[in-house]
Amino acid sequence: MERMNVNPTRMMLTSLKKRLKTAVRGHKLLKDKRDELMKEFLDLARENGRLREDVEKRLGEVYKNFTVASSIMSQEVMEESLMFPKQGVELQVSSRNIMSVDVPVFDFRTTAEDPADIFPYGFARTSGELDNAISELSDIFPILLELAAKEKETALLAAELEKTRRRVNALEYVMIPRLQVTIKYIQMKLDENERGNQTRLMKVKDMMLEEAIAEKKAKDEAAIERMVESRQ
Template sequence: MARLNVNPTRMVLTSLKKRLKVAVKGHKMLKDKRDELMKQFLELARENKSLREQVESYLNNVYSNFVIASAVMSTEVLEEALMYPKQGVAIDVKNKNVMSVDVPVFDFKTTTDDASNIYPYGFANTSAELDNAIENQFKIFPELLKLAAVEKEVQLLAAEIEKTRRRVNALEYVMIPQFQETIKYIQMKLDENERGNQTRLMKVKDMMLKEIIEEKQANTNAALDEYSQNH
């Protein structure tokens, strides 16, 4: 792992140790977040599968009834019966926060006070299959909205999991090893400089001691010479 290109000083070493501490803490938090996101993602995936199967079952029923209704009714009567819908809906979209991810929540309100008032035609000229198709469409609408919300939440959580995974890997395999390698390098350089300084100090000390000894020896010799001359 390549180390960072920095000056090997104690100030840089202190800064890198702080950054390493923050990176390790951030790595743990992101891993916990990733694991929790995965747990919620798997739960939503199972819910999504169940909802989709339920919705598809309802839709197959609706399509079957429409096919039968179109077979037993003339095209003109069928089109006239469905030309002017009696019921409408207004979709309300809100958001909820799931692990710092904003996911949609869908709700709806019918345009009339009586939500069950869904048949835009009289029953004299229409078939029971058309009634069943309209009724099943009305029943399935809330589940369709719920399925849409769950599928969108699954997509958003999947994107957030991938983004979190990349951050975890970047910290685990790039940033933290770089900090550790750089700290090790700086510490080694500082220790090497300290040993060099100690060696130089010892040499200076030895030179000073040698000078002192030589000076004392010279003074002693001078004193001996003077004593010899006087006696």
Template sequence: MARLNVNPTRMVMSKLKGQLKVAIKGHKLMKDKRDELMRIFLELAREIKALREEVEPMLEEVYGSFSVARAVMTPEMLEEALMYPKQSVKLVAEEKNVMSIDVPSFDFEQENTQTGSVYPYGFATTSGELDKSIEKLSILFPKLLQLAGMEKEAMLIADEIEKTRRRVNALEYVKIPNYKETIKYIKMKLDENERGNQTRLMKVKDMMLKENIEQQREKDAEMLAQMAE
């Protein structure tokens, strides 16, 4: 804990008291923000965990079905089957504000959709496992997009929690103690100066009183001398 290098005057002390008041208020607001961000982060982490537990088995099934399809189909047949998709997807990225943090929000729009089927090929030369893979992937895609947005949001909130924590610690362990120590030092110096001034005034008063007494004695002596004559 170190005091600030300032002149020990009443004006400086008044200014520091104002800054201390602001720092204490800011510290409380920062702590409240940190606690609220922690609450949001933990709630989001639980949602991410639940969604991951739902998505990962489905994704394993997609990879498994596609691996079987690759094993039973030639690379040329597989490439030809997937060359011209019936559906195209346009990603829509927006932002939302969470405790002054701009976090991404992902959505998608399907374009050029041919209703009735998501399969861009005929069934004569393809494997049923490829059908399963594409069908499961079309169901899984919105959940993957949602998971990506939630995980990015969690990363940004975690970064903001760390920044807020550092600010709280800086105020709590550096700024506020420094202000308090400096105000205490200035008050001590002002009290010391005031005591010194009082001591000097008392000495001056004693000197003046002594001088007045001596002058009075001289006057009394002169009057006695005149009366004796």
């Protein structure tokens, strides 16, 4: 791992150690978030699959009834019967937060006073299969909204999960190792400088000791010479 291009000083060493501590703590928090997001995503994917299977099965029955009704009724009567819908809905969109991700929540209310009033035609000229298809569509509509919300929620969680995974990997395989290598390099440089300083101090001490010994020797020799001269 390539180290960072910094000056090997004690101040920089202290700063990098603080950054490493923060990175390690952030890595743990992001890993916990990633694991929780994965759990939420898997639960949501299973629920989404169950809803989709249910909707596809029920829509299959709706298409079947429409096909039978189309074969029994004339095209003109079919179009006339469905031309002016009697019931409408007003969609309301809110949101809720899952692991810092805002996901949509869909709700609706019918525009007519009676929610069961869904048939825009009389029953004399239409077939029972058309009635069944419209009734089944009315029953499926809340599930379709729930499925739409779940699929959007799944997509948002998947995007957040991928973003969190990239951050975890960047910290685990790039940032933290790079900080560790740089800290080790600075520590080695500082230790090397300290050993160099100690070696220089020892040399200076030896030189001072030699000078002191030489000076003492010179003084002793001078004293001996004076004693010899005084006896003569």
